[in-house]
């Protein structure tokens with residue numbers, strides 16, 4: 176198993192890519208702290224993991240609130256006694272909206288969840304990883320942080336910030352043997368897709384811009400995260416791994 180004896184905290188793990196990653200990480204031997212703002216969804220993921228004989232705890236919390244983040248790290252330590260992998264995957268979407276019509280509250284919300292959430296989780300997790308002698312951080316950014324589409328400037332800017340934050344933290348934390356990488360998914364078949372403005376009609380247009388000719392599936396992202404979480408990527412840090420069927424080329 177590729178994650179034996181590791182403890183992973185995954186945010187946004189009640190749904191979509193986070194849930195797929197939680198299930199895969201548990202199959203590969205990790206104990207998983209399943210964090211989501213939707214506590215019921217987090218518990219459902221835990222139930223799925225336990226049905227398959229894995230070990231997991233559910234933690235309800237908002238990644239954009241410092242108290243919640245401190246609490247989720249503490250709850251993970253209380254449950255499993257260590258933290259090896261922090262997967263900052265929770266994100267906040269937006270339907271395409273002209274910038275001049277974007278409300279300030281939406282801008283703030285997107286930045287709070289997609290950027291500040293990563294800062295806060297690292298702030299509280301890194302002291303533990305340093306003490307343990309190393310660790311792995313993975314962030315879910317987006318190919319829209321590299322190749323933006325019209326009408327999603329706040330979301331694209333937040334994901335570009337997540338990519339640069341990944342690189343900045345990779346060089347800052349390298350002396351402590353903490354690797355930091357991010358994943359840039361293309362449009363992925365999860366419950367978030369309609370919240371990003373994708374309809375059955377527009378799917379065809381989006382797919383026509385993806386050279387491999389399909390959208391991503393949650394497991395495509397989970398397998399990339401598994402590689403970045405495992406010791407197989409021991410020499411990889413500061414990378415933004417496009418899981419995008421070639422959309423970013």
Ligand SMILES: NC(=O)c1ccc[n+]([C@@H]2O[C@H](COP(=O)([O-])OP(=O)(O)OC[C@H]3O[C@@H](n4cnc5c(N)ncnc54)[C@H](O)[C@@H]3O)[C@@H](O)[C@H]2O)c1
Pocket residue numbers: 186187188189190191192193210211212213216236237238239264265266267268288315316317318359360361362363364365366367368371
């Ligand atoms: N689906 C796509 O097309 C797509 C493409 C590129 C990137 N992404 C990114 O992938 C990540 C995962 O998205 P998904 O598609 O699996 O979405 P999803 O909606 O299936 O899952 C996201 C989960 O995050 C949780 N969440 C939202 N805000 C939170 C917060 N403040 N604190 C804690 N949990 C919170 C939600 O409750 C939900 O369970 C996000 O960062 C998203 O921006 C998605």
